[in-house]
Amino acid sequence: MADLNLFAGEIAGVIFKLIYFGAIIGTITVVILDNRNPVKTMAWILILMFLPLVGLVFYFFFGRSTRRERIISKKTYNRLMKKPIAEYLAQENSSYPQMYARLIELFKETNQALPFEGNRMEIFTEGYAKLQALIQQLYRAKHHIHMEYYIIEDDAVGRLIRDVLIDKAREGVEVRVVYDDVGCWHVPGSFFEEMKNAGIEVRAFLKVRFPLFTSKVNYRNHRKIVVIDGRIGFVGGMNLAERYLRGFAWGEWRDTHIMIEGKAVHGLQTAFLLDWYFVDSTLITSSRYFPRIESCGDSMAQIVTSDPIGPWKEIMQGLVMAISQAQKYFYIQTPYFLPTEPILAALQTAALSGVDVRLMLPAQADNRITHLGSFSYLKDVMSAGVKVYFYRRGFLHSKLMVADDYLATVGSTNVDFRSFEHNFEVNAFVYDTQTALAMKEVFLNDQRKCSQVFLKNWIKRPLKQRAAESVVRLLAPLL
Template sequence: MIDWNYILNQVATVAFDIIYFGAIIGTIVVIILDNRNPVKTLAWILVLMFLPVVGLVFYFFFGRSRRRERIIGQKIYNRLLNKPMVEYLAQDATTLPMAYSRLISLFRNTTQAFPFDGNRIEIYTNGGSMLQSLLRELQNARQHIHIEFYIFEDDAIGRMVRDVLVEKARAGVEVRLIYDDVGCWHVPNRFYDEMLSAGIEVRSFLKVRFPLFTSKVNYRNHRKIVVIDGRVGFVGGMNLAERYMRGFSWGIWRDTHLLLEGKAVHGLQTAFLLDWYFVDRTLISASRYFPKMEATGTSLVQIVTSDPIGPWKEIMQGLSMAISGAKKYFYIQTPYFLPTEQILAAMQTAALAGVDVRLMLPMRADNRLTHLGSCSYLADILQAGVKIYFYKKGFLHSKLMVSDDELSTVGSTNVDFRSFEHNFEVNAFIYDTETALQMREIFLQDQRDCVQVFLKNWVKRPWWRKAAESVVRLMAPLL
């Protein structure tokens, strides 16, 4: 007698195996044919081979590349760039620094980042001073406020800023707000509803309605931008949350943020309005959002953006070129250090050539897994002569870099795969000796609150710690 139940079970098992292994092999083929960075390709293949079920889920959420997808049409892009281009061309024979002419050209060619002169810059190294300045400038708004943060928390700080925005909106000021949906996942909807009811236009970036069934989770807007009346702007590493102001029980929150006043604000305005078109499909390009301005300072500034959509990795390419072009020194502050091969090679090459390359990281980070991965790279650069410092006063979240008393940059970009390849980021690149000297002094002041790492001691770490770091490093392109 034929046991049909047994036969059906066997057929079902074979069918499942064929589908299951077919999905794994098919996904691996897709990854290989995508022609990505070999390191990233191998990382995904390892995940799929050793953790097949988990690997498939993670690849569906975080692995699929969207760099070839166009979200903003070229005509829309050109219309938004028209106003800042006119202001740029109207500048009186701006003299570009010869040492950075190629870097400036790189940003012009990849992101249409116009170098604007005559800007005034204020630097903030703690959340309290930045918040005080932000509230003051928001109160002074007369026409419009454009505000964009990765995190806009429903806490004492967030509510303080929200109340000012509501007050200005009720007074007739146009207020537009973009928050990242993943960065603000746990913020209750009523927090934004109160702003909507007051007349503020509020939009979430890449809203994730069904987290378990979308890859949008991987593409986040990490930018921090404020533009007030098209004349004053803020950019940097700070979000709107209490911890950015008060720190933790175990230490301060050390960050860096900038106020910009001058034509460089056009770059921030363009970045915001491109994001606004992305979330609202409304093109805003009227001249009143790009007012004519006289020089307010002496700094030459480029606002540089990067995203996972286009063909280039703009900020990563720029940093690689800047590090390679350093003559005397290049100092870096970053909370996470999971560098691409280009950045790692640039740092090692510069240090081996005699450039004073210094890297500052937090001794204690807010993400243990990422910190383990960061530590796995340190021996590589210590051997090349890079000096490494662990900041011990609290959590170092600053994304500050300075070189040769001429170039400095502050923004939202971390030195890691996520910032370089997956996030929407923005940095101000400043070509100005006075600002660079201020940034250098900030770095050296922070260095006094650090402990230096030496290779002879670093290699003596416990074997289990090295093993954990190495395992996490394999996944670095995916973190």
Template sequence: MDWSGIFNEIFSVIYNILYFGVIIGMIIIVILDNRNPVKTMAWILVLSFLPLVGLVFYFFFGRSTRRERIISKKSYNRLMKKPMAEFVAQESYELPADQYQVAQLFRNTNQALPFEGNEVDIYTDGYTKLHALIREMMRAKHHIHLEYYIFENDPVGRLVRDVLIEKARQGVEVRLIYDDVGCWHVPNRFFEEMVEAGINARAFLKVRFPLFTSKVNYRNHRKIVVIDGRVGFVGGMNIALRYMRGFDWGIWRDTHVMIKGKAVHGLQTSFLLDWFFVDQTLLTSSKFFPALDSKGDSLAQIVTSEPTAEWKEIMQGLCLAICSAKEYFYIQTPYFLPTEPILAALQTAALAGVDVRLMLPEHADSTITHLASRSYLKDVLKAGVKVFFYQKGFLHSKLMVSDDALSTVGSTNMDFRSFEHNFEVNAFMYDEPTALRMKEIFLQDQRDSIPVYLKNWEKRPTGQKVKESVVRVLSPLL
């Protein structure tokens, strides 16, 4: 009797039972998780046709975070006491009638307070933004708060680090939050030098085995700077040389804003909430929320979103804003992997006669997300959305403007990851002068772009269409 053959057969049967049992078990777990059906089907397909790869990807990226409050209601109310007092003390503020519901939605879902009297400066390249940032940091007297997804150990990162160290030695309180995944390849020594100089630097959701899988999928994509509670920065640019230099094939085109005025309270609140998350220290002193005079004519609202929240605040607000547009809605985004609500809103607005324009980079920094983005273009082109490919370089800007009344800049991309997995922040402005400046920026970029026509788009090579369609299946997971 061939005992070796019998044992091999038994082992093979046991292996197959365990193997397929694990796959079927994982599929059942995905189904019982009650996710968006599109995402559920994507995971089922991956687990069914690429089981080994699917298991690894689900282990690292697929499991949902438990939705819970990051901070207790009592502590949150303490943090919001000063901003709320400033909000209530406003003598009057007027929202454009067509934008009232958008602002009210953000108040109800995100406790975001609209503040009048803000000055908004817009930066469309890394050099001017970096110059303004360093200038304002050098003026700091009390504190500097920074929060970035990427803080590189390169000439730009070291320049900003040295300024922060100098200010810390002068007695200025410096706090830094950097995303652990965004800064994975940055040597620990880079941040240790800051800590040794008196800077409070914390990594957001440190990723270490065995806790790796529970944290890697939820990243802090925010870019926030608050200086003395009076000046704030928010937008799409991180701290890295490529935001100045771009690539050998083109410039890096981005959008960032500096805000002076009471809306800085919103940026400060967002930072201090994240600081509580990483440091378990609740900072509520009035010195972080100084009394501020009117600086300009912009009415602004700082809105955040996060995977631990009850609502998808920014995505819901954008859906409402798109559907509320009467004349036009212009969008710049580096990645276009829209959720079903966003896609339906864009199609509905365009079919209703609204001038909807979508600008994407012709070439991107990620092949997979770029292919997935292109797979959605036929869907919007058929509805009448005007699509443009930016040609001067990589368009990383997250700028949107509508009806000469609403504009927004921040860290949020128009994709699944930003809407469902990342911690994001956007500034929403409700005034005509700011909207007109944003509109002109979009139209200037449109002059450096080429239009995409449905008839020509449908003629692209079949192989290209197949690659895009295959990657699109994975778009909810990207």
């Protein structure tokens, strides 16, 4: 009997090994056949080969691609776009700025991002001002409020906005809220239930629950969008949480957000309603949500979105073109710098050709791993002539870019693999001298609170630190 049990155990062990190694080999085959970025493919293969059990778990949760899936049919999407297209075509004497005509066309072709003229922009660089302006506009709402955030905390700020939304819902204003399920994972259900009980329509984006815990955890809605009556919109880097106002014990929280008044709000509305269809299976196309708006400023703007589902990487492709077209300067603020190869090459090429390229990062960040990974790329860009600055007053979370006194972009997109390939993101691309100069001044004012990093000193940092950075860099496509 003992021999029989021993034999059965050996058979079971052999079967387990066959299944185990078969799963690893099968997963590696799937990764290769998926035809992804070679850097990302090699990163997954290395993990699966040297840390097979960990690699299988991570691939199941974070690695599977859904880029070939569709959120919405073309016919349904055309119905949603009917009103914005009509407003776009109604613009009189509309002409693109010559230098950015190709960039605008790129966004129109890949993202159906329509360029709208006659917008007014208001820039916020700290949380209190943005929160005050948001509350003022929310209380002025007459018809609807559409709100979408990656993070809505159950703290003083989150509860304040929740109470404002409840007040407006009780007045008869339509209120719809989308929050990311992972971004709000630790928020108690009672927080959102209170809104629902007041008549607010609340939906979680890509809900993740056991035992249906799947790769949905890897595809997060990182957008921050507010649309009020189809006329006022907010977009940028700030979520709804106290830390966006108070910062950390070790420093302030520096961020950038904008309020848009004008026809470009149609782009924010379209982005929100597309996400609403995704979470609620309800298509909202009524003209009430796309009111006729008269010109109220001098800015031309496009609202550009990107996601892990469509065939293109719209924001990344647009940034590559914008960097490549820069003639005098291109300034970037980003909390994380884990660039894809096209972005890295574009920055190096621009700097080598004489463009004043400046990159601003936080000296201290909220995520040590991604911060180490960011450091690993700095020698690459500084060697090409990119000027690098470390923000010393706190955590720089701003996602701002400005070029040649005419182009500026603000939104939710970081310069990293996650934003470009995995997240649902949104940026406003603004073509206007006044706005660009204002954004440039924001950057230069922040630069006064920075220390510049010089290549000759950077290459002398300890071997232990450089080794840690290099290890993290291997995993950069997966972070």
